[in-house]
Amino acid sequence: MSRFLTPHIAALPSSVPFTGPETIERRKGQAFRARLGANESGFGAPPAALAALRAAADEVWMYGDPENYDLKQAIALKHGCGSEHIAIGSGVDGLLGLTCRLTLAPGDKVVTSLGAYPTFGFHVANAGAEMIRVPYLGDHEDPEALLAAAKRHGAKLLYLANPDNPMGSWHKAAVIEALVKALPADTLLILDEAYGDLAPEEAIPEIAADHPQVIRFRSFSKAYGLAGARVGYALAAPELARAFDKIRDHFGMSRLSLAAATAALGDQSWLGQLRADLSRAKARMAQIATENGLTALASATNFVAVDCGGDGAFSRRILAGCEARGLFIRMPGVAPLDRCIRISLGPEAAMDVVAEVLPQALAEARA
The missing domain is CATH 3.40.640.10 (Type I PLP-dependent aspartate aminotransferase-like (Major domain))
Structure with a gap:
């Protein structure tokens, strides 16, 4: 520990609130197929x-x-x-x-x-x-x-x-x-x-x-x-x-x-198009959740929290399974919210990855 730090700063943990997807990619040695964990807009920016x-x-x-x-x-x-x-x-x-x-x-x-x-x-x-x-x-x-x-x-x-x-x-x-x-x-x-x-x-x-x-x-x-x-x-x-x-x-x-x-x-028409895109993606996410015995919660954002029906340990196993298969998502950090996983919404190609990977991760987690 550097002797130049204040006592207060020296006592703080050397951590950041989030692990970035780039960190996970470097650790795994491969890129994610779909980046749906940071609530970025996969639909891009206004023209x-x-x-x-x-x-x-x-x-x-x-x-x-x-x-x-x-x-x-x-x-x-x-x-x-x-x-x-x-x-x-x-x-x-x-x-x-x-x-x-x-x-x-x-x-x-x-x-x-x-x-x-x-x-x-x-x-x-x-x-x-x-x-x-x-x-x-x-x-x-x-x-x-x-x-x-x-x-x-x-x-x-x-x-x-x-x-x-x-x-x-x-x-x-x-x-x-x-x-x-x-x-x-x-x-x-x-x-x-x-x-x-x-x-x-x-x-x-x-x-x-x-x-x-x-x-x-x-x-x-x-x-x-x-x-x-x-x-x-x-x-x-x-x-x-x-x-x-x-x-x-x-x-x-x-x-x-x-x-x-x-x-x-200055491009407010963009918001109307984005809302329509998000509405379709939410419907797709709800369908994927239902097909897998999960519940997609109502959302006013660009992500959906999906209730996995278990505890935090179960959700973490799902998260790990998704990461291993190239899908970056996140989950709430404390109980009882950590019964959920959190999936950012994106274009059809990204939702297709969720539809493919989530059942595999769930089967592994349930086993």
Whole structure:
């Protein structure tokens, strides 16, 4: 251990929240036939975004605009707010890290769901704060229990994803709006809407951009197929949005990423086509699950959680069998959610691999 690390950092585990598919491919010595574990969009990016990437390639020698001006204007137009409400960052993950740096001191309390998106917990641990985890209620995060825990522990942050990862479930807008109204005065709601562009309208709450206790996150990695470009944004009251400028890397966004994301927002017809593609893929995934004696859960995202009817050990055997046969998928990390596997949706060719491999992995796991 390096003697130059702080005691807190030295005590943290040397781990990352996810094992990337590339790591598994290197270990196996072969590429996956279908990459359906990271909730990337196998349907690709909007043509306008790809064209913008190509056009910007000749300008890659230049830094991106440190004020992210054009993208902020496009996002403000989409959400009907001012650009002063927007902070840009390297995906929701990067923005969550900045948020924890901005708001948390060692010993602060943070409330989240047991089994929810693990990268948030990674950043909370880095900040030296204490995480309080509340069990899911069935296949949904439990807003009432989260709120009660925040009040009981005096939580600085309350994290909720809607739609949810890893289960794909969602709450109606009224549920989220009620949670916002009931927040303790000193609690900030971290509302992760990375899948918001794919969710039904009933899931998107009406929350004023000026609300001082809510910060909302959106991603270009899911609906817009730009996971590799690493672009996300936060919507918050101006004083909170401006605070990101205190610590962000002002040249952290590449010129190519900014161009692609700005163009993507101008191609809203893409979302309609993507929703139709995802609807077909969900129906195919439900059919595959049923044919194998499994249950595909309802999803408002670009993935489906499939209830395998067993425990976590059984699901891990299925996961291993799929990996061995060239299918990259993932699963929730804690019980009882780990009775499921999680499969990203993709084009027919990718779904064909699932239809071929899953029965083989299941037979092996059951044996």
